[in-house]
Amino acid sequence: MNNLRRKVTTAALTASAVLGGLALPATASAEGQPAVQVMVCNDTSARMDFWVKGYNQFGDWDDSPVWTANSATCATGWGFWWKKNASVELHYKVGNGAWTWKAVYIPRTNDSRTLIRVP
Numbered sequence: 001m002n003n004l005r006r007k008v009t010t011a012a013l014t015a016s017a018v019l020g021g022l023a024l025p026a027t028a029s030a031e032g033q034p035a036v037q038v039m040v041c042n043d044t045s046a047r048m049d050f051w052v053k054g055y056n057q058f059g060d061w062d063d064s065p066v067w068t069a070n071s072a073t074c075a076t077g078w079g080f081w082w083k084k085n086a087s088v089e090l091h092y093k094v095g096n097g098a099w100t101w102k103a104v105y106i107p108r109t110n111d112s113r114t115l116i117r118v119p
Contacts, residue, residue, distance in 0.1 A: 033058070034057075034084045034108070035056065035081035035084060036084055036111060036113055037076055037080065037082070037114075038052055038090075038106070039074050039075070039076045039114070039115050040077070040092075040118060041069065041115060041116070041117045042071060042073060042094075043119050044119070045072075046094050046095035047068060047094075047095060048071075048095075050069065050075075050090060051063060051092075052077055052082065052091070053089040054082050054083065054089060054106075056083065057082075059083065064077050069118075076113060083106065084106055084109065087105050088103070088106055089101050089103060090104045090118075104116050
């Protein structure tokens, strides 16, 4: 009986440790790092989907999930930080159009965000 109780207790503790870690993910941060979040402004008359690829706050080549900016609005890529004084790739498509991309320079700034406009 003690053996069964020990196995059940071990399984319960393991499950709570694993699921507890998934339920409370750490927030991405660039504290102390020369990095910013990007805010992409959609100056078109249609919805725009976009994602960013470049060097993150740790110097690793990374890419973001796809975000959406509705017509004449801006969207911040929350939780992703990009190295300052470097270029990133902004991949985007407007409406039902094809995906395209452009290189965007991320300036050295004291701000925590930098603005990218898509005409």
